[in-house]
Amino acid sequence: MTEQTTNILIVGVGGQGVILASELLSEAAMQAGFDVKKSEVHGMSQRGGVVSSHVRFGKKVYSPLIPAGTADVVLAFEAAEGLRWAGQVSEDGLLVVNNQRIIPTIAHTKDYDYPEDPIGEARKIVKRTLALDGLDIANRVGSPKLVNTVLLGAISGELPIPGEIWEAVIRRRVPRGTEEMNLQAFKEGADANKAEIEKQSSLKV
């Protein structure tokens, strides 16, 4: 994995913290010694639009955009967004979806419906789909604002970035006084993911 570029696509709805999460991930990848590029479109994000952030790291990264269908991990902060971006996950890649639904105003019109079972649909597209109650975990640790750290924790097991580096970056980048809570949230995210993986593989047996 280290010779090749690792592609992580983080998606969600404006205001959910997608951009902060991709900031932390890029910073951690740089500290781990990789070349890094990250790209997203600002602008409409405050107003309920879709937000997607591409993070790429490896020995040398050229384009800031992940080629179609080559994301090693898609991390979706919102259920329907997980479905929207599922097609971008690579053959043996992973889709992590936060079990939260944000229903846009447009779903109140006759023309559009929010998908009934977005995560179930996503599973049909991506074999390795993990659903996570990020908000529950965050609330349990202490604040709904911790969702993005929980979700980063959930994908950390997939990435060639050592734990010490994650810890250092989280300590440096989160608001002062929330360091311990954030580290706890990160750990709970990682554990939740591990538990999901075990559950899924035991289902297969």
Add this chain to the structure above:
Amino acid sequence: MVKIKKLPEIKEPTRTLLSGNEAIALGAREMGVYFASAYPGTPSTEILETFARLPGVKAQWSTNEKVAFETGIGAALAGARTMVCMKHVGVNVAMDPLMTFAYTGTVAGFLLVSADDPEMHSSQNEQDNRNLARFAKIPMFEPSDSREAHDFTKIALEVSERFATPVMLRITTRISHAKGIVELEPWPTPEVTGFKHDIERFVMVPQFARKRHHEVELRLKRLMRYSEESSLNRVEPGKGPVGIVTGGIAYQHVREVLPDAPLFKIGISNPLPVEAIRAFAATVERLIVVEELDPFYEEQMHAAGIPCEGKRYFPIEGELNPDIVAEGLREAGALNGQAPEIHPVGVEVLPRPPVLCPGCAHRSVFTALKKMKAEVFGDIGCYTLGALQPLSALHTCICMGASVGMASGVQQVEGSKRPVVAIIGDSTFLHGGITGLLDAVYNKAPVTIIILDNRATAMTGGQQHPGTGYTLQGEETFAVDYIKLSKALGVKHAFPTDPYDYGETLKTLKRAVSIPEPTVVVTTRPCVLYPVKLEPEPYRVLLDICNGCGACIRIGCPAVILIEETTDKGLHKVTIDPDTCTGCRLCLQVCPVDAIEPVGEIEEADKSEAEC
């Protein structure tokens, strides 16, 4: 004072992850740029927001791009290194001073940053401003990532001083808002040498301007030699018979797909180094040009007699990405193999168009205009979202300030039987609406101009402007009074209205359009996001009273949500999201059956009952 958090001084070489915009701000600081001005506009805005936070510099939001540019000229002629930033369409506004500043030339380094927006992620068009640098006959630099954005900023400022010319750094959204690793250097202390007059050089009357035009042409020849020899225009040797010519972000996409092809990378794209490209062409069998938007390199190469292919395989519209580049190269026969198979995307997921925020003060104005069946000439800002469903109450949007002139024009030809209004944000009015209003008064156009004064440039992130009372660097300053300003321009009827009072707003608007003279209406509620996000102050729906009529849904508030529960007639009832409702009360005011009440009141009522 508004507290602006300063960034730490760079005292030793530092490696860090920066966006293109941040990299430009820091590159400018490293070159001793002392003054920077801009008008906000995506994707350029963060350049000045970053620069303003660096110790030891002056930075300002100007009223519009033309003024930003002219202020920059003044600073540069006074011997301060200067940067002026804007989005692509901003350069249209600054075009007048730009074209003639190219004649006088500069004293201290002068960098114009043009941030283009291929794909129109947040813009009204996708013009390719590389054409404008060529039109103005000034040198242009095209970085392809953050590192180059930083490095080219410095080189461009050097070139500006060496050739005494304004220079353009042309970036695009994927440079501005992408991050990459940048090497920073320690800062010098900026210098200002002071203005010295030179009438023949700085007074562009015909007899002097003719001489300066001659100088511009000579300068272009010297710049051409520089461009031909510069290492920013370089050959990357490689394998295979097909050579690529590319620059800007397209370079990165090409390298992603063809890491080993021989390639000519363009860093200075005006003047284009045609002889260096010709020499490269001689080393390959075929030449393919990959560039975003217009065939800017390609046409000049054709004109120079260099055989090449480009837009035959690549789109002119929209932005490029590695997939589009791969597809074009495959079609050209320059890339073997099949397109990688991607997982089928299961279902079309519903779109999420941007919407006005819960509590946005613009909403009630559109609700009223819809009721009045007005013809609404719109402008650019958050309020342009009033065009979308379910409001659908804004009917034009061309460029900043256009609403006022367009509404006047319709009235001058008696072109509508409906009430005709122009609707314009505060920042946009100050940017380009004042002259239109003066024109309406002068030419007696009976239009109503609605100024949506939310005391912020909201669309681009809440920047200060001459109506907010604060400067970019956080100092207190004069805040314009729109009513007094209108009166001074000769408007006899100018009314304030509280947009949270729907009845009053409707009444005021009806009154304004009934007067057969220019009238002005100014709304008086601040933005819900800036300078601080309003805390929720939720209302709730009494479900036993809600009759499912949908009046509250038709105001298009994201906090008002349809639910499964229906009335006897099968109409869906609604609920209000307590986490996002800010308590503007518009839904309550349009509800015909009084089914909406503040959450607080109900709780208090419950409590007092319990106490009894």
